[in-house]
Amino acid sequence: MLSNLLGLVTRYKGRKFLKLNEEIDESKVVGFGSGGEEIALYIHIPFCRSLCPYCCFNRYLFNENKARKYFNNLKRELDLYIRRGFKFSTFYFGGGTPTVLMDELLAFIDYLKKNFEVRQISVETTAREVTEENVKLLKDAGVNRLSIGVQSFHDSILKAMGRSFCGGEEIKEKVLVAKGKFDTLNLDFIFNFPSQTVEQFEVDLEIFTSLGVEQATFYPLMPSPHKRNALERRFNKVDTSREERFYQVIVKELATNGYNPSTVWCFSRGERMIDEYVVDFDDYIGIGCGSVSLFRGNFYANSFSLDRYEEFLAQGKLPIIRWRGLSEHELLYYYLLSKLFGMRIDTGKFHHKFNADIYKKLRKELLFLKFFGLIQEEDGGIALTQKGMYPVNVMTREFFSSLNGLREYCIENQI
Numbered sequence: 001m002l003s004n005l006l007g008l009v010t011r012y013k014g015r016k017f018l019k020l021n022e023e024i025d026e027s028k029v030v031g032f033g034s035g036g037e038e039i040a041l042y043i044h045i046p047f048c049r050s051l052c053p054y055c056c057f058n059r060y061l062f063n064e065n066k067a068r069k070y071f072n073n074l075k076r077e078l079d080l081y082i083r084r085g086f087k088f089s090t091f092y093f094g095g096g097t098p099t100v101l102m103d104e105l106l107a108f109i110d111y112l113k114k115n116f117e118v119r120q121i122s123v124e125t126t127a128r129e130v131t132e133e134n135v136k137l138l139k140d141a142g143v144n145r146l147s148i149g150v151q152s153f154h155d156s157i158l159k160a161m162g163r164s165f166c167g168g169e170e171i172k173e174k175v176l177v178a179k180g181k182f183d184t185l186n187l188d189f190i191f192n193f194p195s196q197t198v199e200q201f202e203v204d205l206e207i208f209t210s211l212g213v214e215q216a217t218f219y220p221l222m223p224s225p226h227k228r229n230a231l232e233r234r235f236n237k238v239d240t241s242r243e244e245r246f247y248q249v250i251v252k253e254l255a256t257n258g259y260n261p262s263t264v265w266c267f268s269r270g271e272r273m274i275d276e277y278v279v280d281f282d283d284y285i286g287i288g289c290g291s292v293s294l295f296r297g298n299f300y301a302n303s304f305s306l307d308r309y310e311e312f313l314a315q316g317k318l319p320i321i322r323w324r325g326l327s328e329h330e331l332l333y334y335y336l337l338s339k340l341f342g343m344r345i346d347t348g349k350f351h352h353k354f355n356a357d358i359y360k361k362l363r364k365e366l367l368f369l370k371f372f373g374l375i376q377e378e379d380g381g382i383a384l385t386q387k388g389m390y391p392v393n394v395m396t397r398e399f400f401s402s403l404n405g406l407r408e409y410c411i412e413n414q415i
């Protein structure tokens with residue numbers, strides 16, 4: 001009930017947050033003329049060897065010529081940021097499937113090393129791409145964190161997800177190929193898929209813990225409106241009322257096996273790099289077709305069309321097609337949600353960023369969360385309680401679902 005209420009509020013706020021302006025006036029791209037501070041760089045590689053029906057990311061069927069041209073455009077886009085004085089040291093390759101063309105990915109990593117002091121690199125991939133050779137190449141290139149999209153170990157669920165390209169047994173073998181080779185190996189799972197039962201999911205968790213991998217990220221299914229209709233035509237309803245049971249199983253099983261929540265979705269053994277740059281970085285720049293950026297109080301979206309993306313870069317322009325300056329209230333709400341998602345708000349950092357006391361700025365919100373036992377004060381910060389984890393899962397799911405709606409609109413209209 002409380003979770004649903006918080007979810008509704010976040011959905012409403014998320015939609016407002018994402019009502020972006022159309023025309024992009026370079027002078028309004030505030031702050032892009034002067035970088036300097038430490039921000040994360042997300043690099044989107046939008047190609048996959050097959051397209052999963054539930055996925056809302058900007059992705060295209062792999063075509064080698066298109067992909068090679070794309071990597072070239074990515075370098076041009078990065079150059080535009082370098083020329084504006086941006087300095088990056090933490091890099092996240094996401095997709096799509098960043099490892100779909102290894103020679104280009106490795107050349108791009110080399111290019112990063114030539115231009116920046118590289119501290120951390122995280123790369124997403126699918127189990128299909130994990131081979132002894134690829135693992136060695138990624139490790140030698142200095143990749144610290146590899147994240148493998150597993151989703152489930154059950155062949156029937158993988159089939160329903162349109163991911164029969166790798167069966168459950170083969171996925172386990174692939175995971176063992178990568179195990180122990182990186183500072184962090186992460187496995188991604190999806191829960192509350194329409195045809196998935198809690199019992200099946202419990203088996204997935206048992207297999208995960210038996211593999212001895214140090215990190216897993218569990219995504220509640222978040223279809224965009226059209227994807228939801230398509231899934232519901234093929235399977236059962238996408239029923240969010242089932243979600244909490246799945247979530248409680250995750251929290252219990254992972255805690256029992258010595259994993260701590262790095263975020264509400266990501267559980268790790270020991271200190272590990274996580275995928276959610278929104279937690280570790282207040283600002284981030286996204287490059288690539290269909291990526292988004294948050295920089296100095298503004299939210300920006302790149303073109304979702306490969307052709308338009310290329311046209312912008314051919315003209316020496318940043319491929320930003322939508323933007324919006326966020327109000328102070330929106331920035332505060334986004335900050336609150338993203339840090340609670342990361343389990344803790346550092347009150348000192350809040351003060352440094354907003355030049356204000358969090359207990360004054362977010363008084364009503366914090367009183368509400370505290371009254372219901374979702375947060376507690378601790379030394380130098382505010383921590384999410386175990387009771388608060390599921391409501392924050394719902395809020396984050398709703399925020400990302402709004403983003404998926406924006407993605408879907410831009411993809412369909414080739415904006």
Ligand SMILES: C[S@@+](CC[C@H](N)C(=O)[O-])C[C@H]1O[C@@H](n2cnc3c(N)ncnc32)[C@H](O)[C@@H]1O
Pocket residue numbers: 048054055056057094095096097124125126127148149150151188189190219220221222223224
């Ligand atoms: C963008 S994918 C990249 C990984 C890789 N392409 C793969 O699928 O194995 C990152 C993760 O997002 C999650 N994901 C994708 N679409 C989703 C959706 N509609 N709802 C929830 N999670 C989703 C999956 O767990 C996936 O592993």
Ligand code: SF4
Pocket residue numbers: 047048050051052055056057059095096097126149
């Ligand atoms: S889930 Fe991964 S492999 Fe499937 S379409 Fe999305 S990005 Fe590609």
